[in-house]
Amino acid sequence: MRILVGLGNPGIRYRQTRHNIGFDVVEAVAAHHRTQWQSGKGEYEFAQCSLNDVPFV
Numbered sequence: 001m002r003i004l005v006g007l008g009n010p011g012i013r014y015r016q017t018r019h020n021i022g023f024d025v026v027e028a029v030a031a032h033h034r035t036q037w038q039s040g041k042g043e044y045e046f047a048q049c050s051l052n053d054v055p056f057v
Contacts, residue, residue, distance in 0.1 A: 001055045004029060010043075 006026030033049035
């Protein structure tokens with residue numbers, strides 16, 4: 001299993017700024033693979049997919 005992490009700042013103030021490029025990349029990958037976001041136990045979300053039979057979180 002592999003992990004792809006996208007860091008960014010929460011809130012509208014940082015939406016679509018360079019501060020959230022990590023969020024944007026991960027959201028684009030998730031959208032491309034048609035995955036659904038799930039809430040974690042903390043302040044995070046995650047999605048699962050596979051690429052060439054390799055699972056990603």
